Amino acid sequence: MANSKQAFERRRDRVRRSIQKAANGRPRLSIFRSSKQIYAQIIDDAKGHTIVSASTIEKDLKGSLKTGADVAAAAAVGKLVAERASAAGVKQVVFDRGGYQYHGRIKALAEAAREGGLEF
Incomplete structure (x- = not known):
């Protein structure tokens, strides 16, 4: 039986493969979740660089949140990444x-990003 890390990596790779097929040149909204924080990045895979990012460790969010590891924190990060994406001119993404x-x-995070104006 595979351990949980191997199973997670298999799932991540499977999701990433399906996203690459469906992307059609759109940037990717990638999520990383740890036990204490949550991070979101919009990545342009064609150029290989990050367009915008947001996380719960940023000063403007950290002070207003009770903890970085709850649903309210994730929603705040989703709204922030959507605002930054619209400022950068990104409207449509692929959710990773x-x-x-x-x-x-x-x-x-995904629902807050949709409410903020991102389409995926």
Whole structure:
């Protein structure tokens, strides 16, 4: 039986392969979730660089949040990354949940990003 890290990496790679097929030149909204923080980046895979990013460790978010590891923090990061993306001229992205289930913090971040104006 594979350990949980190998299973996570398999899921992440499977999601990444399907995203590359469906991207059609759109940038990728990539999520990383740790036990204490959550991070979001919009990445242009064609050029290989990050367009915008947001996380719960930033000063403007850190002071207003109770903790960086709850649904409210994830929603705040989703709104912030959507605002920064619209300022950078990005409207449509492909959502890369990584190997995480679309549930809880990941779902809250995605819904907040949609409310902020990102389309995926």
